[in-house]
Amino acid sequence: MMLDTPETPENAEDAPAEEHGDHGHHADEPSYLVYGKEKGFASFLKSWLITVDHKRIGIMYLISVLLFFAVAGFTAIYFRWELMTAAPDVMSGDTYNKAFTLHGGIMVFLVIIPLTPAALGNFVLPLMLGAKDVAFPKLNLASLYVYWAGAALLVYAVLGGGFDTGWTFYTPYSTTAQGPITWALLGAFTLGFSSIFTGLNFIVTIHKMRAPGMGFFRMPLMLWALYATALTQLLATPVLAITLLLVAMERIMGIGIFNPDLGGDPVLMQHFFWFYSHPAVYIMILPAFGIISELVAVHSRKRIFGYGAIALSSVSIALIGFLVWGHHMFVSGQSELSGVVFSFLTFFVAVPTAIKIFSWTGTMWGGSVRFNTPMLYTLSFLFLFLIGGLTGLFLSTMATDVHLHDTYFVVAHFHYVMASGAVISFLGGLHHWWPKMFGTMYNETLGKIGAIIIFLGFNLTFFPQFVAGSRGMPRRYHEYVSEFEGMQYMSSIGSFVLAFGLVFVLCYLLHALFKGKPAPDNPWGGVTLEWETATPPIEHNFHHTPVCVRGPYDFPEIDESLGNGHH
Amino acid sequence: MSGVPFGAVLDSVREGSFWMPPDASVTTQFVDPVFYYILGLTTFFFVAIVAVGAYFAIRYRKRSDADRTHPSAGSHTLEAVLAIIPSILMATIFWVGFRGYINLSVPPPDALEIRTVGQKWFWTFEYPNGMVMNTSVENAKLREEAGLETGLVVPIGQPVKLIGHSRDVLHSMFVPAFRIKKDVMPNRYTSIWFEATKTGTYDFFCTEYCGKDHSRMITKVIVKEQADYDAWLEEETKNSAKPKSGSELFAQGGCTACHSLAGVAGAGPALNGLFGRDEALADGTSVKADENYIRESIVNPTAKVVNGYAPVMPPFAGTFSDEELDTLVNYIKNQK
Ligand SMILES: [Cu+2]
Ligand SMILES: [Cu+2]
Numbered sequence: 078m079m080l081d082t083p084e085t086p087e088n089a090e091d092a093p094a095e096e097h098g099d100h101g102h103h104a105d106e107p108s109y110l111v112y113g114k115e116k117g118f119a120s121f122l123k124s125w126l127i128t129v130d131h132k133r134i135g136i137m138y139l140i141s142v143l144l145f146f147a148v149a150g151f152t153a154i155y156f157r158w159e160l161m162t163a164a165p166d167v168m169s170g171d172t173y174n175k176a177f178t179l180h181g182g183i184m185v186f187l188v189i190i191p192l193t194p195a196a197l198g199n200f201v202l203p204l205m206l207g208a209k210d211v212a213f214p215k216l217n218l219a220s221l222y223v224y225w226a227g228a229a230l231l232v233y234a235v236l237g238g239g240f241d242t243g244w245t246f247y248t249p250y251s252t253t254a255q256g257p258i259t260w261a262l263l264g265a266f267t268l269g270f271s272s273i274f275t276g277l278n279f280i281v282t283i284h285k286m287r288a289p290g291m292g293f294f295r296m297p298l299m300l301w302a303l304y305a306t307a308l309t310q311l312l313a314t315p316v317l318a319i320t321l322l323l324v325a326m327e328r329i330m331g332i333g334i335f336n337p338d339l340g341g342d343p344v345l346m347q348h349f350f351w352f353y354s355h356p357a358v359y360i361m362i363l364p365a366f367g368i369i370s371e372l373v374a375v376h377s378r379k380r381i382f383g384y385g386a387i388a389l390s391s392v393s394i395a396l397i398g399f400l401v402w403g404h405h406m407f408v409s410g411q412s413e414l415s416g417v418v419f420s421f422l423t424f425f426v427a428v429p430t431a432i433k434i435f436s437w438t439g440t441m442w443g444g445s446v447r448f449n450t451p452m453l454y455t456l457s458f459l460f461l462f463l464i465g466g467l468t469g470l471f472l473s474t475m476a477t478d479v480h481l482h483d484t485y486f487v488v489a490h491f492h493y494v495m496a497s498g499a500v501i502s503f504l505g506g507l508h509h510w511w512p513k514m515f516g517t518m519y520n521e522t523l524g525k526i527g528a529i530i531i532f533l534g535f536n537l538t539f540f541p542q543f544v545a546g547s548r549g550m551p552r553r554y555h556e557y558v559s560e561f562e563g564m565q566y567m568s569s570i571g572s573f574v575l576a577f578g579l580v581f582v583l584c585y586l587l588h589a590l591f592k593g594k595p596a597p598d599n600p601w602g603g604v605t606l607e608w609e610t611a612t613p614p615i616e617h618n619f620h621h622t623p624v625c626v627r628g629p630y631d632f633p634e635i636d637e638s639l640g641n642g643h644h
Numbered sequence: 645m646s647g648v649p650f651g652a653v654l655d656s657v658r659e660g661s662f663w664m665p666p667d668a669s670v671t672t673q674f675v676d677p678v679f680y681y682i683l684g685l686t687t688f689f690f691v692a693i694v695a696v697g698a699y700f701a702i703r704y705r706k707r708s709d710a711d712r713t714h715p716s717a718g719s720h721t722l723e724a725v726l727a728i729i730p731s732i733l734m735a736t737i738f739w740v741g742f743r744g745y746i747n748l749s750v751p752p753p754d755a756l757e758i759r760t761v762g763q764k765w766f767w768t769f770e771y772p773n774g775m776v777m778n779t780s781v782e783n784a785k786l787r788e789e790a791g792l793e794t795g796l797v798v799p800i801g802q803p804v805k806l807i808g809h810s811r812d813v814l815h816s817m818f819v820p821a822f823r824i825k826k827d828v829m830p831n832r833y834t835s836i837w838f839e840a841t842k843t844g845t846y847d848f849f850c851t852e853y854c855g856k857d858h859s860r861m862i863t864k865v866i867v868k869e870q871a872d873y874d875a876w877l878e879e880e881t882k883n884s885a886k887p888k889s890g891s892e893l894f895a896q897g898g899c900t901a902c903h904s905l906a907g908v909a910g911a912g913p914a915l916n917g918l919f920g921r922d923e924a925l926a927d928g929t930s931v932k933a934d935e936n937y938i939r940e941s942i943v944n945p946t947a948k949v950v951n952g953y954a955p956v957m958p959p960f961a962g963t964f965s966d967e968e969l970d971t972l973v974n975y976i977k978n979q980k
Contacts, residue, residue: 428730
């Protein structure tokens, strides 16, 4: 039999005594959100801007990233409006090209890559480890400033006329086209350092600062995922950096590396670019795997199904992810033999991914599933990511990729994987950790409505794009042959619904931030260490170093006497 | 904006199947069966996983009184089975995809070879007898007024190999109805092949982003019966032997995409009033725009780049014959 689980703030007070251990709840100590406030606004602002507190850095990342998400989102709405009809009517071809470049560039470099690791991850990683901070707090702050510097360069490039190379910067177009492309390249180059700093910090923190009693295999899966992500950030980002630098050098100094007119090779650029950008897909998706693992276990009140399989598959995905970049280039003129090898290796990434899907589904088996907002996002993620993953098979298979490459099928596929992966899981994680971050509860009913609107809007936006693509509509088309009008029209309507859903969520979250009911320390009955501290946490997280005495998913209501649990 | 009924969705899938465009080449047999094989497998797994997930979520929802005494937190046997079965299926997918790809890559030896040149933002097809079909928007318009079809015209039942090449940035040849695609590059040749099985007109798209008019870099493949094709080729060859006027050449070269003749700067400078002017160059020097300069600007545009413009004009060496270049230079010279 299961105990009734604490769910509302009231009965959460009855949660097991340890939840209120001597770590949190010292009324005399202010929370991380407000310390320094008493000295007046200017010095309070300064105390945020020069903070080395991982929680404050996480929140500042969160605000910056969401700001750029809004910009990229509005850009997308703007060109979806254009694409409602086949003829060009809302904007010129030039503007369209700049708009999709802006959307892609911002979403990849400024939003999805930092979204979960730098914003949510920064907040939860030390708390989950039972640590006071990350290993290198100043480096952490530096990464935020480097992020702002990179963002400023990109913004400068956009205000200086914009650029239309696509986020992929393929040569020789990117080395010959006009516009402030060099600034954009330097912006993306700079952002890479921010990503590397965060990755390095997380790896060292996880190795060195786990609470006593927390072996690697007692870590919450979120930490495994962030660890695998950090490895990828550290190993792949330098390749992007050097590639972008070479493109910039070709533009500025005319050094011939990628431009055939100067004796270079454009396909080489694609190899370099995808050597980073395929692993970058895992920088975007692995953190999502972490969030989903936490959410599905906590809200099903069940030990995760196949802990070891999930933990190790994250790391193996990260490693195999380095060997498959050529699957983006089956029709780019690379040799047939390379194509075959890359296709073959790509299927190896599919296997660990499939294992994860089975594990998450299996976790609900015999649990006690709560249909609250975080869980709705989890189920929504499973559904969308399943579609994204399965459609990936069409693209890793060489014969079908020839037909589907660079069509809307690819656009739909990577939105199902990356937008569902990063954004939907992030929203789930944000709702899950929201009470801990801000000390307030949001309105549960509105939360559920928001999750459902987003789910419907998402499918309406991107599913028709699969059909448009497999019927032959190329991507990055400003005007198109009229047979695709119906599908594009549906997709645009979907994007309006999706945007409405996101604004809706923003509204009730802002309301919760200022007017929400105070949250208890442990609203979901989680047993990982972040729930053992005060809400919101104090500056140093814990008064005493917490000790990890049980696995991350040993929920109190799991009745050991019945012999369940370990296999 | 308004007035796109959702019925248009149904209209749009009238031709071909729901998922696929019309099927008009033998090469579709290397792609479509693979597509449907994967579609079958993925649909099966999708439905199965969603059904199991929904069952668990509802059966074990918090307030249900389901039996929870033997929940599983993992089973090595189950995990192994769930890893091995997809692995085997994926191996089969890889294999059929590999076979299809090899077939798509190897053209039959007796294929008709047509050189396909991509440049911003149109395609040119060069037939073995030397006839050149230029598909720029302007040229297509002129030809339409003269009652001529523009596009890649091919005979039915004849293997055709397109040998692709680019004059500037990357482009990509794509014919959805034939399921073939390949990038074209400035520094090497790439190729695709097909053998049309149905007469008709099919889309030919550029699928590698190439700048401003990427979405206008489209033309048609027109499949004709052999006899019609032969007649067409003979007629076109005769036409192309006739000397062309300056405005025709200007349209054919796609010059209008970047140059106006009415004083409006585009990607390139307006060309009226050019002749005789002192032109400031990007390297700080200047040059008098005489016939030689104009000719050089066309054949080798990067030799002298006009100040304020990027060196994006593709070189037209080899595109025009000597007489044609004379006509073109003369034409530009006379644009006041
Ligand atoms: Cu990839
Ligand atoms: Cu193009």
